[in-house]
Amino acid sequence: MSDRAPAPPAAPGAGHSWHKSERQRERERLRRRSGLRSGSIATGSTVVFLVLVLWGITASPGWPRVRETFFDAGQFTGALPDVLDGFLRNIKIFLMAEPLILVVGLLVALVRTLHAPVFFPLRSLAVLYTDVFRGLPTILVIYLVGFGLPALRLQGVPTDLATLGVIALVLSYGAYVAEVFRSGIDSVHPSQRAAARSLGLTHGQAMRYVVLPQAVRRVVPPLLNDFVSLQKDTALVATIGPLEALRQAQIHTADSFNYTPYLVAALLFILLTIPMARLTDHLAARSQRRRGA
Amino acid sequence: MNGPAEPRRNLLEIAGVWKQYHRHSVLRGIDLSVDSHEVVCLIGASGSGKSTLLRCVNLLETVDDGTIHLDGDEITDVRANPDEVRKRIGMVFQSYNLFPAMTVLDNITLAPRKAHRVRRAEAEERARELLARFGLADRAAAYPDRLSGGQQQRVAIIRALATRPRLLLFDEVTSALDPALVGEVLEIIRELKDSGMTMVLATHEMGLARDIADKVCFLDGGVLLEQGTAEQIFTEPREQRTREFLQRVLGRG
Numbered sequence: 001m002s003d004r005a006p007a008p009p010a011a012p013g014a015g016h017s018w019h020k021s022e023r024q025r026e027r028e029r030l031r032r033r034s035g036l037r038s039g040s041i042a043t044g045s046t047v048v049f050l051v052l053v054l055w056g057i058t059a060s061p062g063w064p065r066v067r068e069t070f071f072d073a074g075q076f077t078g079a080l081p082d083v084l085d086g087f088l089r090n091i092k093i094f095l096m097a098e099p100l101i102l103v104v105g106l107l108v109a110l111v112r113t114l115h116a117p118v119f120f121p122l123r124s125l126a127v128l129y130t131d132v133f134r135g136l137p138t139i140l141v142i143y144l145v146g147f148g149l150p151a152l153r154l155q156g157v158p159t160d161l162a163t164l165g166v167i168a169l170v171l172s173y174g175a176y177v178a179e180v181f182r183s184g185i186d187s188v189h190p191s192q193r194a195a196a197r198s199l200g201l202t203h204g205q206a207m208r209y210v211v212l213p214q215a216v217r218r219v220v221p222p223l224l225n226d227f228v229s230l231q232k233d234t235a236l237v238a239t240i241g242p243l244e245a246l247r248q249a250q251i252h253t254a255d256s257f258n259y260t261p262y263l264v265a266a267l268l269f270i271l272l273t274i275p276m277a278r279l280t281d282h283l284a285a286r287s288q289r290r291r292g293a
Numbered sequence: 294m295n296g297p298a299e300p301r302r303n304l305l306e307i308a309g310v311w312k313q314y315h316r317h318s319v320l321r322g323i324d325l326s327v328d329s330h331e332v333v334c335l336i337g338a339s340g341s342g343k344s345t346l347l348r349c350v351n352l353l354e355t356v357d358d359g360t361i362h363l364d365g366d367e368i369t370d371v372r373a374n375p376d377e378v379r380k381r382i383g384m385v386f387q388s389y390n391l392f393p394a395m396t397v398l399d400n401i402t403l404a405p406r407k408a409h410r411v412r413r414a415e416a417e418e419r420a421r422e423l424l425a426r427f428g429l430a431d432r433a434a435a436y437p438d439r440l441s442g443g444q445q446q447r448v449a450i451i452r453a454l455a456t457r458p459r460l461l462l463f464d465e466v467t468s469a470l471d472p473a474l475v476g477e478v479l480e481i482i483r484e485l486k487d488s489g490m491t492m493v494l495a496t497h498e499m500g501l502a503r504d505i506a507d508k509v510c511f512l513d514g515g516v517l518l519e520q521g522t523a524e525q526i527f528t529e530p531r532e533q534r535t536r537e538f539l540q541r542v543l544g545r546g
Contacts, residue, residue, distance in 0.1 A: 200409070
């Protein structure tokens with residue numbers, strides 16, 4: 001009769017056990033219903049949208065030609081083995097470059113935190129390095145290293161084009177990653193360093209045990225972002241010659257004047273970077289939650 | 294010469310210390326001596342130089358003039374190794390400054406293990422003893438962000454104690470705490486006094502100063518204007534400025 005919600009809690013024998021009130025149950029019913037409605041609206045509108053877009057594209061007068069040039073099934077299967085083979089070389093370049101970049105970046109960032117006068121030359125060198133290599137277009141560095149180094153005909157200089165590509169990428173990305181690490185180190189509050197030093201830890205110990213663990217945690221998302229970008233920049237190495245994915249696609253395209261092989265390469269790059277991008281998002285969200293906690 | 298008859302030196306001897314930031318003098322010729330087992334409270338308004346003085350003693354700041362001696366060694370000597378000096382001094386900060394990526398136990402054992410080269414097992418044993426003594430035995434494996442402010446500050450005090458310092462510096466250690474949590478931190482400080490620890494505290498807690506200080510120092514604009522026993526400073530301050538300050542912070546009662 002009376003629909004006034006919460007029942008008086010003092011029901012004898014009820015103890016502290018909680019029975020949902022009529023009002024709460026009604027609330028949850030309403031929430032479920034509105035959730036269901038939102039879901040069906042989203043599904044409906046997405047389906048309508050996709051149908052319209054597909055129809056719009058396929059009905060347009062240029063579509064047959066577009067399909068022929070970019071989505072040729074025969075070309076696709078023909079180019080796939082070679083492009084995939086090349087793509088493995090991209091992955092190899094990436095896997096070789098990434099750890100080296102991390103080491104170079106971290107070392108350069110650490111050198112920049114050393115303030116003792118003895119380290120002045122090292123510190124200046126680190127500043128010079130980041131200034132120069134952040135300013136140079138990556139492709140220019142690849143040309144310089146790929147064509148310039150072998151031209152020196154020095155002993156011990158590698159001549160393998162992929163290795164030269166790795167060296168160029170490490171030089172270029174090392175500068176960026178050094179700056180990412182440095183911003184991470186700077187973002188650790190000075191009071192943390194003060195606390196560490198006040199306990200008698202040296203600069204190096206404070207850095208190693210207190211500052212770096214916090215700094216690295218903070219820069220994981222931006223670092224991964226740089227690596228997503230590194231994954232695709234491995235294609236720039238194609239310009240000096242090794243048969244990686246882009247180069248293979250180029251060769252196939254030059255044979256047939258059909259651009260489907262490029263699409264194959266594009267797909268492979270996207271398939272590689274998407275998981276990395278999602279991982280970055282996931283880690284960024286997690287660190288956000290931690291800060292909020 | 295160095296027989297037992299040698300006159301007893303003060304543990305900490307601050308003489309004529311000046312400190313400037315951007316041509317603004319924060320400390321203007323501070324003289325202060327602290328005896329072994331003595332507890333000194335620094336009181337005064339914010340910006341009067343209390344924290345700066347503590348940071349100078351711990352060499353987190355370099356003095357611009359004057360000297361500081363610890364156990365007879367001049368620690369303001371430019372050739373002195375700050376790391377060695379700081380090993381003999383513990384410091385506790387207003388904002389706790391625990392290391393967030395480490396458990397409570399690791400926070401406490403880091404300095405003993407790395408700076409004092411104590412074996413891990415030994416360092417952990419001592420840390421657990423201290424945690425138990427201050428009622429935190431069950432928090433050893435927790436991370437700092439799982440602790441209340443009062444618990445964090447107690448851990449910070451234990452961390453400073455773990456290296457067996459000759460002198461403890463407290464920089465407004467209760468200022469960031471919820472009033473309900475201040476008590477548990479003050480209790481530790483009282484217990485440390487009873488155990489004979491030498492301490493210098495910058496504090497806004499007049500009750501604490503009154504309670505535990507062997508000597509109360511009033512700082513005003515970077516000058517140590519007046520020092521005396523707690524009894525004397527709180528009941529019959531000699532300086533007009535001291536009287537005004539105490540009236541302001543204690544209420545007109």
